[in-house]
Amino acid sequence: DSGVTQTPKHLITATGQRVTLRCSPRSGDLSVYWYQQSLDQGLQFLIQYYNGEERAKGNILERFSAQQFPDLHSELNLSSLELGDSALYFCASSAVSGTGNEQFFGPGTRLTVL
Amino acid sequence: GQNIDQPTEMTATEGAIVQINCTYQTSGFNGLFWYQQHAGEAPTFLSYNVLDGLEEKGRFSSFLSRSKGYSYLLLKELQMKDSASYLCAVSNTGGFKTIFGAGTRLFVKA
Numbered sequence: 001d002s003g004v005t006q007t008p009k010h011l012i013t014a015t016g017q018r019v020t021l022r023c024s025p026r027s028g029d030l031s032v033y034w035y036q037q038s039l040d041q042g043l044q045f046l047i048q049y050y051n052g053e054e055r056a057k058g059n060i061l062e063r064f065s066a067q068q069f070p071d072l073h074s075e076l077n078l079s080s081l082e083l084g085d086s087a088l089y090f091c092a093s094s095a096v097s098g099t100g101n102e103q104f105f106g107p108g109t110r111l112t113v114l
Numbered sequence: 115g116q117n118i119d120q121p122t123e124m125t126a127t128e129g130a131i132v133q134i135n136c137t138y139q140t141s142g143f144n145g146l147f148w149y150q151q152h153a154g155e156a157p158t159f160l161s162y163n164v165l166d167g168l169e170e171k172g173r174f175s176s177f178l179s180r181s182k183g184y185s186y187l188l189l190k191e192l193q194m195k196d197s198a199s200y201l202c203a204v205s206n207t208g209g210f211k212t213i214f215g216a217g218t219r220l221f222v223k224a
Contacts, residue, residue: 002158042215042217043201045214048211102147102159102162103147103159103212105157
């Protein structure tokens with residue numbers, strides 16, 4: 001158990017819908033990262049937050065947005081869902097930003113868009 | 115931009131040694147990570163290299179050459195449970211962005 005929690009574990013929805021994925025980092029970690037992993041593909045970096053502020057952006061679609069709240073939990077919002085958005089979405093946390101600190105990954109949310 | 119290359123698949127025998135290579139190109143470098151990921155599960159941290167040389171941790175070792183943009187992960191005394199994907203990841207300057215390679219799927223056979 002990495003100490004990072006993600007809810008829900010599974011999510012099935014329809015095209016055009018909007019969903020919110022939630023992540024709670026390890027106690028004391030200030031950085032939160034979001035990744036997308038499609039079937040048989042590598043981890044695609046989406047976005048990183050540090051202590052409530054956006055720090056880095058990857059290839060995140062405009063239909064996707066995220067935020068980190070004062071209690072450090074983070075949410076990833078996916079809207080106007082398409083079939084291609086079906087994937088595993090991982091959240092990870094690390095102690096600080098801007099160093100080589102390892103990231104601890106949550107168990108992921110499996111999103112299925114029908 | 116950033117680019118990471120690693121072999122797609124490798125097969126090795128239980129008890130043997132296997133080396134998984136990773137080459138990278140990055141604008142700025144703040145370290146290289148190796149993660150292990152079993153199918154359908156979260157990646158777990160194996161090693162971190164920021165200086166040239168070899169880091170050893172039990173059965174796993176990782177090597178880095180910054181001038182060559184090259185790293186390898188060495189797994190000794192392979193066990194069946196080592197069958198997994200091994201992800202090479204590079205952190206850019208400032209460490210704000212970590213880019214993962216597509217992963218190498220390792221099959222360990224009896």
